[in-house]
Amino acid sequence: MQEKIKNFINKVLESIQMEGVNFSIEHPEDFKNGDYSTNVAMVCSKNLKINPKELAEKIVGEMNKDLPVEISKIDVAGSGFINFHLSREFFSKNIEEILNQAEKVGSNSKLSGKRIMVEYTDPNPFKPFHIGHLMTNTIGESVARILEHSGAKVGRANYQGDVGLHVAKAIWTIKQRGFPAFTYENSSNIKKATYIGECYSFGSSVYETDPKAKEEIDDINQKLYAKGEEREKNKDIYDIYDWGFEITMEAFEDIYRLLGTKFDFYFLESLMAPVGEEIVRANIGKVFEESDGAIVFKAEKYDPKLHTRVFITSKGLPTYETKELGLTEEKFKTDPDMDLSIVVTANEQEDYMRVVAKAISLIHSEHEKKMFHITHGMMRLATGKMSSRKGNVVTGESLLRDTIALVAERVKERDWNTEEKNIVADKVGVAALKYSILKQSIGGDMIYDFEKSISLEGDSGPYLQYSYARANSIIEKAQKENILPDFETIPEEVFEIERMLYVFPEVVDRTRDLYEPHHIASYLIEVARAYNSFYGNTVIVNKEDINSSYKIAITYAFSFVMKKGLQLLGIEVPIKM
């Protein structure tokens, strides 16, 4: 529709010899000012000494000669605003179109044929799944779904640090406390993983305070890199390693299932290191250079805003930067036809990723052009910084569990069986958490307040799900009374909800172009509000009402848009709640 109006204006401008003028079309905040509007003041100040209002009136006069059916009225307001009011016919046609599109509402083919890999979440085995992982996963999954909705073929990738000091710290503690398989054999993976996470935390703190423990941990770390028969010699360590690796990876899978993510590719850090190292060594002199015994990349030579980073330490060990290099190489090997490789991380990684990207541009410029880094802020506690010393660390897993428990409490009195209650509690709990992450722009930090953040009311995920569940219940009732959606009788009045629904595809476009899921979140809140208001002010299912069928059509349209919108945020809808 936006395009149509644009073309319409261009046609008119041409007829009065003003073609080539730039203008933008937007939605006024108040429907009184039309459904779309544009402003000609800019044109006037630049080109002519004509009064903007006069020009606007001239253009509108020209337009009114031949009004498209979609537009009911065009008028001039303020200093040069041209306001377009869409017609009753346009809205009912749109509702009909949404019903035809059903699940495909808002979809398009702007990225069809494009192959995109999105890497996100990246939790490390032997460490807890923390809140940051929850945030990255939520954002990454949403981005992946939005890209798919525009026709892209998306591969979901997860990159995990399977070796390193953190593993040694966990193993050291597990060794101290005895092999735990006996006591934990029968409990869930998540419980076992929690135990391992605690062992990691303990190992981290003794590493700082106890020199003897530090030595032992470093020793374990060395042995973890051993291969072949060396492994046999250190069976005690590798038994714990194999056990712990499997448990934590399985526990992550349990969390992904709950969150609704299914990864296509897993990259392990230990396998990326040799790949990256080979690239670095092959480019010494060209890209990398030696400095104080280490091999570094002096990125500031190419861009003053970048800085030097170490790729291979003076001890000959590859750093994270080198592994990242290897990872990129492997990604393009996995899918040589890839058009875009997206990585989602917290913004603390932004600067070093830029340096790595610069290095890649000198080695594989064609790869670097296809790389895109999405960064998001950190989750912070309202009560101060999270720290393991203070014991106020909230893991992503515990946060999820607590939120679901909160919802379960609320669902208790519902007259459903236990399984239904559990399904709803899971979906609503996940929605509360995901929505609280996605409702704000991803760039800034997010303040997490234990009490308030997981709201089930107001501007929240559950509010959206609730609106959907109500609409669904209306639809069921209508089916029972045999009132089907149709467009034969259409009320004169245009409901506010109709003025919201047709905008959905524009919101999807904008969200995809900017990689900013919060636009969908804000939009859905407005749509839900409009529908709830509609619901409160009219009786929808009513055999006496000749407009009932159309109101049910609106309800269907709303439910399709809400379901799809929430899906794009990675949130599932319960049919009742």
Added chain:
RNA sequence: GCCCUUGUAGUUCAAUGGAUAGAACGAGGCUCUUCUAAGGCCUUGAUGUAGGUUCGAUUCCUACCGAGGGCACCA
């Protein structure tokens, strides 16, 4: 010191250079013998400071103040 992000109601967040800056929470009032009250309706309240660009700035530019992150052998 340099680089990135950020500053909007009491609080947590919105607002593709446009019209009267939107919500939610909180506070107060009303609303279930009509379809789910996790709802609806009403009241209350904000652009860090100083300049600049513009017909028009929360948005762009400069400086200052405040917050978060990053800046060589951790990831």
